[in-house]
Amino acid sequence: MKTAVVGSINMDMTVTAERIPLKGETLKGDELHYIPGGKGANQAVAMAKLGAEVEMFGCVGDDEAGQKLVKNLQEAGVSTGHIRIVKGVPTGIALITVGENDNTIIVVAGANNCVDKEYVDSIKEELFQCDIVLLQHEIPQETVEYVVDICTERGIKVVLNPAPARPVKQEILEKVTYLTPNEHEAAILFGNDCSTEELLKKYPEKLVITQGSKGVAACRKTGEILLVPARKADVVDTTGAGDTLNGAFTVEVAKGRDIESALKLANTAASLSTEKFGAQGGMPTLEEVIKEMKAYK
Numbered sequence: 001m002k003t004a005v006v007g008s009i010n011m012d013m014t015v016t017a018e019r020i021p022l023k024g025e026t027l028k029g030d031e032l033h034y035i036p037g038g039k040g041a042n043q044a045v046a047m048a049k050l051g052a053e054v055e056m057f058g059c060v061g062d063d064e065a066g067q068k069l070v071k072n073l074q075e076a077g078v079s080t081g082h083i084r085i086v087k088g089v090p091t092g093i094a095l096i097t098v099g100e101n102d103n104t105i106i107v108v109a110g111a112n113n114c115v116d117k118e119y120v121d122s123i124k125e126e127l128f129q130c131d132i133v134l135l136q137h138e139i140p141q142e143t144v145e146y147v148v149d150i151c152t153e154r155g156i157k158v159v160l161n162p163a164p165a166r167p168v169k170q171e172i173l174e175k176v177t178y179l180t181p182n183e184h185e186a187a188i189l190f191g192n193d194c195s196t197e198e199l200l201k202k203y204p205e206k207l208v209i210t211q212g213s214k215g216v217a218a219c220r221k222t223g224e225i226l227l228v229p230a231r232k233a234d235v236v237d238t239t240g241a242g243d244t245l246n247g248a249f250t251v252e253v254a255k256g257r258d259i260e261s262a263l264k265l266a267n268t269a270a271s272l273s274t275e276k277f278g279a280q281g282g283m284p285t286l287e288e289v290i291k292e293m294k295a296y297k
């Protein structure tokens with residue numbers, strides 16, 4: 001079983017301060033941390049930690065951040081041989097300020113914008129060796145659509161995590177195997193006219209809506225709503241919970257698990273991830289998840 005992520009690779013520069021600055025204000029920061037991130041890279045790390053063979057497809061700049069990020073992926077067990085290092089373009093960066101339980105984030109896509117059709121064509125052969133591909137919204141939409149087209153044409157399963165929120169063509173929504181928005185992203189994709197239940201029933205065994213501390217919901221082919229309540233967590237930091245859920249769900253689906261088993265495991269993995277600091281720092285191993293699921297029964 002071989003899995004792939006086509007997505008973003010970012011360096012998160014996080015400054016903590018007493019509070020976030022007001023417009024035009026300069027504040028003294030407490031600490032500055034450089035933390036590997038990007039939804040694509042985070043999800044690939046979640047998959048590798050769960051023991052999957054995962055290939056990361058994406059781009060970084062020819063700079064120190066790019067080198068560190070590729071090394072970080074390798075150390076997590078992700079295959080990085082096809083990541084393109086783009087000259088003259090900076091590695092993607094998220095500038096995050098954190099203070100008083102609030103934050104501000106500015107994302108500079110940088111090299112993530114170089115994940116274009118031409119790049120995808122250059123890694124096509126390797127991509128087609130994979131059984132399943134996981135995508136997010138931190139690369140150009142045109143690329144997302146292209147990958148969905150060429151992979152589904154070949155019978156390769158595609159999981160689309162439509163985060164951050166932006167609209168997606170109906171044709172693409174129909175083609176993907178699974179679509180995994182949170183509640184806010186679901187509202188951007190489908191509007192607010194339908195209840196969550198009605199929406200799930202429209203896309204049985206395809207639409208998976210994550211609901212934070214409530215857990216995750218989907219619908220069976222029979223029309224029965226499937227609600228997987230969240231495991232109770234001692235929450236330290238929810239950053240990366242969605243990425244853990246997506247990575248874990250994709251790995252389980254690739255193994256041929258049904259949607260209910262896949263969601264149960266992914267839900268437990270995501271809950272565990274909230275008990276540690278950072279997006280990648282809290283991602284559990286398969287053993288940790290299974291142990292927790294046994295204890296929870």
Ligand SMILES: Nc1ncnc2c1ncn2[C@@H]1O[C@H](COP(=O)(O)OP(=O)(O)OP(=O)(O)O)[C@@H](O)[C@H]1O
Nearest residue numbers: 182210211212213215230233240241242267270271
């Ligand atoms: N407080 C929590 N307690 C337990 N599990 C949680 C909690 N918050 C999130 N989770 C788990 O993480 C999954 C994803 O959370 P959520 O729906 O908030 O996605 P998200 O907005 O993409 O997350 P984030 O952006 O914080 O990574 C949930 O379906 C659930 O399994």
Ligand SMILES: [K+]
Nearest residue numbers: 237273278282
């Ligand atoms: K976390």
